[in-house]
Amino acid sequence: AQSVTQLDSQVPVFEEAPVELRCNYSSSVSVYLFWYVQYPNQGLQLLLKYLSGSTLVKGINGFEAEFNKSQTSFHLRKPSVHISDTAEYFCAVAIRNKLTFGGGTRVLVKP
Amino acid sequence: DADVTQTPRNRITKTGKRIMLECSQTKGHDRMYWYRQDPGLGLRLIYYSFDVKDINKGEISDGYSVSRQAQAKFSLSLESAIPNQTALYFCATRRGTDTQYFGPGTRLTVL
Numbered sequence: 001a002q003s004v005t006q007l008d009s010q011v012p013v014f015e016e017a018p019v020e021l022r023c024n025y026s027s028s029v030s031v032y033l034f035w036y037v038q039y040p041n042q043g044l045q046l047l048l049k050y051l052s053g054s055t056l057v058k059g060i061n062g063f064e065a066e067f068n069k070s071q072t073s074f075h076l077r078k079p080s081v082h083i084s085d086t087a088e089y090f091c092a093v094a095i096r097n098k099l100t101f102g103g104g105t106r107v108l109v110k111p
Numbered sequence: 112d113a114d115v116t117q118t119p120r121n122r123i124t125k126t127g128k129r130i131m132l133e134c135s136q137t138k139g140h141d142r143m144y145w146y147r148q149d150p151g152l153g154l155r156l157i158y159y160s161f162d163v164k165d166i167n168k169g170e171i172s173d174g175y176s177v178s179r180q181a182q183a184k185f186s187l188s189l190e191s192a193i194p195n196q197t198a199l200y201f202c203a204t205r206r207g208t209d210t211q212y213f214g215p216g217t218r219l220t221v222l
Binding site: 104 | 115154156159201211212
């Protein structure tokens with residue numbers, strides 16, 4: 001069975017500083033990888049996804065993620081965060097039409 | 112108008128009551144999913160359906176049932192609600208291997 005681990009439950013960061021959210025997964029088969037964002041009191045919105053091809057994936061709002069097959073990781077990065085990036089971020093793995101989610105990382109951007 | 116809607120958005124009920132959460136979509140997707148979100152656990156799959164005649168259990172289906180009334184409608188029922196079913200519930204839709212799109216969520220509290 002696959003699993004997804006988000007290594008940080010909370011990440012405080014100052015405005016305009018870079019942020020990296022870590023995600024590791026375990027699976028015995030090839031996977032599709034996703035990052036979703038949940039703003040306060042809202043549903044989940046897709047940030048980016050890796051299906052195949054280039055291992056560096058660019059998403060919305062200036063986010064990007066890099067797929068590393070040897071380390072089974074899919075870390076999310078943004079070079080300069082804004083207050084509006086305060087949210088919870090979820091890494092997810094898709095296998096056979098089902099998504100498995102990590103526990104989430106809360107990002108709090110401070111002025 | 113939202114592509115995936117959920118009703119109600121908030122519900123408080125008592126232990127032992129029967130509750131139905133409804134999900135409708137206008138995206139024309141064949142696949143629909145129900146998840147629950149708990150702090151620190153991410154989203155966990157309750158049930159999913161690939162078409163009107165196809166219903167499948169997810170990882171935490173005990174205590175829940177579903178009905179796919181039409182391609183656009185997928186409802187989740189708690190036959191006899193218990194306090195540990197207090198959670199945020201999300202419906203999602205998907206076509207083929209495309210991205211899952213999430214509704215805004217239903218916050219359920221069982222007293």
